[in-house]
Amino acid sequence: MFTGIIETMGTVSQIIEEGTNLHFIIASTLSNELKIDQSVAHNGVCLTVVSLTEDTYTVTAIQETLQKTNLQHLKVNNKINLERCMQMNGRLDGHIVQGHVDQTGVCILREELDGSWEYRFKYQAEKGNVTVEKGSVCVNGISLTVVNSTDDEFSVFIIPYTHEHTNLHEVHVGDTVNLEFDIIGKYVARLIKNNHIS
Missing domain, CATH: 2.40.30.20 (Elongation Factor Tu (Ef-tu); domain 3)
Structure with a gap:
């Protein structure tokens, strides 16, 4: 669950094709605060962190996600809006956002x-x-x-x-x-x- 209040922007540093999937390596100031399996919204798309370095992290978008979102148009050096999932003890400053693009x-x-x-x-x-x-x-x-x-x-x-x-x-x-x-x-x-x- 998200709020739609963007925490920061990340930069697409690398895109790796694997079958019909795309792995996005994102450079972000949030990278050192993330953990494997954490959900992060990318331009409003909820994706799971699958690997980490000190300055970057990787998420994977499957074909279904790519077909229904603008992630398929991302290129290296594009900026991307980032939001970690909301904390239950925090204020809901935006509105209830699922991270599932319609x-x-x-x-x-x-x-x-x-x-x-x-x-x-x-x-x-x-x-x-x-x-x-x-x-x-x-x-x-x-x-x-x-x-x-x-x-x-x-x-x-x-x-x-x-x-x-x-x-x-x-x-x-x-x-x-x-x-x-x-x-x-x-x-x-x-x-x-x-x-x-x-």
Whole structure:
């Protein structure tokens, strides 16, 4: 379980192919605090630490994960948002995030405003995911508030701190991002759909 509050960014230092899997070696200031089998969210994707050095650690993404996320587009030297799993005795500063990406979306607007940035994302509505005004959504693992919600698009406004301390500053129009929709909204949408069928 995660909160969507990014701890730091890591850098992809090496990518190793093994069959249909990709092993990502990540350089990060968190490396010396991690342990084998620990869960870490990478752009919102929960992956397990499989090996460690003093300055790097390795995680593995299987084909299923690669097909459903933007991890397949990562290249060496790319920045990646990192968050360790939440502690039960800590504050939930973001929202409940599972680290299971629902689908990807595409950035269709990036506009610098006077002191903030607006990003707008488009996604495939037929997958059944929804956003609501002032609700929560996770973009590349970042807990954000939805504005201007439609059936297949939504916007978020980014403060300077978030823009600087996450990889959103590297996201441009046409880029693919990972989306995890609010877990409560997903359950409500499923209940409504089932009631319409029965």
